[in-house]
Amino acid sequence: MNELRLSKRLEAVASNILEKSVLADIGSDHAYLPCYAFLKGYITNAIAGEINEGPYRSAVEQVAKSDLQEVIEVRKGNGLEVIAPNEVDCITIAGMGGTLITTILEEGKSKLQGVRRLILQPNIGAINIRRWLMDHGWQIVSETILEEDGKIYEILVADRGKPQANYSNLEAGLLLGPFLLKEKNQTFIKKWTHEKQHWLAILSNLEKAEMTNENSERKRELEQKISIVEEVLNE
Structure with missing residues (x-):
């Protein structure tokens, strides 16, 4: 370069x-x-x-x-x-x-x-x-x-x-990008498939841990992100 x-x-x-x-x-x-x-x-x-x-x-x-x-x-x-x-x-x-x-x-x-x-x-x-x-x-x-x-x-x-x-869907738009969301190219699919797997692994560890307020908040946040990504990838 x-x-x-x-x-x-x-x-x-x-x-x-x-x-x-x-x-x-x-x-x-x-x-x-x-x-x-x-x-x-x-x-x-x-x-x-x-x-x-x-x-x-x-x-x-x-x-x-x-x-x-x-x-x-x-x-x-x-x-x-x-x-x-x-x-x-x-x-x-x-x-x-x-x-x-x-x-x-x-x-x-x-x-x-x-x-x-x-x-x-x-x-x-x-x-x-x-x-x-x-x-x-x-x-x-x-x-x-x-x-x-x-x-x-x-x-x-x-x-x-x-x-x-x-932003037609605010949460999805903010997380995934309003334009990238529409285009959904192979790189986008690869990135968010990988992210989803990463979040599922964290979630699995959280579920084994003691459920403090902080852990419970983190769990809710991850579940929301996973749900957004799954919906977009399955469309």
Whole structure:
């Protein structure tokens, strides 16, 4: 992977970037994504944000190596603190857990002024992101699920708009994704078949354990998820 050739996962993220936009790539690592997006003509400028010193240095070196210092600025900082309100119109956050991505969005809410599109690729916990988007005036406009190197990834693309419009069945939509649910491709079926088996194993252990309030709540939550997934897979 380099600035001219991304992984399948990051290529899918890049393909959703708004044309001729100013991009902020948060948790940019080697800054491959913003470099690629500029060289492909998707964006006019970018900010690559990175909190850790090692990846920050890698990003600075990559931008210099690609001779893109004039158009891509690497900034060190936590989450959205690397950008100012109205500075960018498209944000990518890829390769983190859904809870962390949600925290970054929540803590950086004031920086989202002027942003028209969010492209979010959680490794796990996409439900947390969907909930946050729905509660904060963002509408999911497309979703992708893909497998790469034995791992399954979901990519959520959200624009400012009426969020509820997507969800005919709220709980299923939040858990499985309104678009992915409609498409139900092989990767989707593989992911949720595996998740269901994993939850059934946890449930079986819980049933053998002492039934505390916490265990009872967890059991109810798992049963609800299993029921949602079974219904969708059996349709």
